[in-house]
Amino acid sequence: MPRSNYLFTSESVSEGHPDKVCDRISDTVVDAYLAVMPEARLGVETLATTNRIVIAGEVRGPDSVTFKDLEELTRAAVKDIGYEQAGFHWKNNDVAIHLHAQSADIAVGVDAAGNKDEGAGDQGIMFGYATDETPALMPAPIYYAHKILKDLADARKGKHGAAAKLGPDAKSQVTVRYADGRPVEATQIVLSTQHLDESLDSGAVREIVEPYIRAALPESWVTDQTVWHVNPTGKFVIGGPDGDCGLTGRKIIVDTYGGAAPHGGGAFSGKDPTKVDRSAAYAARYLAKNVVAAGLARKATIQLAYAIGVAKPLSIYVDLHGTGEVDEAKLESVLGQLVDLSPRGIRTHLGLNKPIYARTSAYGHFGREPDADGGFSWERTDLIGQLKSALA
Structure with missing residues (x-):
């Protein structure tokens, strides 16, 4: 009970917290590549400390995005956050960039080829949650x-x-x-x-x-x-980073539901949307929010599970916390039919191959208003009618 x-x-x-500075920079790099090549692949980590920023990771993207471009974008991001102090200044920070090509072994498992659809970029579990206790359906x-x-x-x-x-x-x-x-x-x-x-x-x-x-x-x-x-x-x-070293991906509970719902463990920032850590967590929130917005439950938790290189989710789990108006097992089946939950299906349905990620790096990835350019598309409630019809 x-x-x-x-x-x-x-x-x-x-946004000025040391870890959030790093999330912002990592997502700024993601946006820079996606703006030129929507199918770019990235896993970008950032470290920030006194007067120093280090960007490292794996990239498969266009050569037209240069390290000089990324350095300028990094300084612009720090300036926008507001850092002009002696120990951390957008103009004076030393910016070191260490990005290299994505592993060919990962690419073979993830890329579509022949009759094989594109697979998930990693194994893992992702959770989405919604509750009717605020207008944004957030805790x-x-x-x-x-x-x-x-x-x-x-x-x-x-x-x-x-x-x-x-x-x-x-x-x-x-x-x-x-x-x-x-x-x-x-x-x-x-x-x-x-x-x-x-x-x-x-x-x-x-x-x-x-x-x-x-x-x-x-x-x-x-x-x-x-x-x-x-x-x-x-x-x-x-x-900021002058007072405490920052790293990408250390504020995953802040990024999601503040501890009111489970978290799969994977960070979001610095990852392109083929990485299910990010895209499937967005899809799970989208599904949970539409379930609550449709009046099918007051609370909903949805878990999705994936294996690297495998397109379809291994499982879909729904928990309506005793507040549901529909059978949870039936809802699991309906959700999998209404939305293609393969990595490619999620990206297509939510329009994720766009430079929309730097804005997610602070103040939560969820509970935000959808943007006209496709940002926060996972906050749409456009599935309500289909859900009600399928469960009627």
Whole structure:
């Protein structure tokens, strides 16, 4: 029997967090290649530390994308995030690029040939999740933790009043109280943000951020009993990769559902959409969101499993958490019929062979609005009618 009264906490980190800087750079490289060659293959990792960025990995793509191009794009990404500090500056960072050709052994297993369809780029399990507790059909704790940081970043970059004193590096954490299974209030709010004015203390930072936090949360959620922790360690001037080394792919729970749903373990950023770590996780979210949006359940978890070089998923699993209006086994069968869940089928259905990934690198891959150019296509709810007809 699922619990109905409890506290649940999720965290988010801003685009200036050291790991998110690396995710942004890795996805910027992915976009650069896909913009020229939609079928490019990439596995790109980035490390960032004091005044140094190292990009490494495997690529199969056009020679017209040069290392000089990638260095310029990297500096532009760091500039857009907002780093112009002595220990990490978009103009002065040393950028080292170590990209080499993709393994021929992997290519043989993954590429289509003769009667063999394109196979998955790796083995693994991927999960998608949706819940009706927020308008975006996302869990409330991670949804609002993201929103707090996104709103603060927009204010900082727009130089809105005192928010201009904040730096790019920040973390948020929201503890939500659930009553009868529904989110009703924030019991604890944690916000740590870099600030450029060294004279600011925790109290002064709270004065800057509190209006944005209150505006981001539902009106009744902040009460006299809500506990605030704003810059609890005090001064936070040295931020980003100068304060802590960053790596691609270390914020996979932040990227997904904040711990409210399972995670297959694979990171997203730096991978082209033939990699099912990324594309199948997007497909699973797409399916789960459409199930909930169609009113077939209040919550849905969907697992997909793949083997390297094999086109079709090994299994499709659906859990409606006791909230379903349909048989889960039948739904598993219907989902596999409505959407081709092979790597090529997913990319075609969701239009993933496009330069749409740098924008996913912060504030969550899920719960975002679909973009006109195909970004966040997995957030569409265009499967509702087909689902209802197939299950009627």
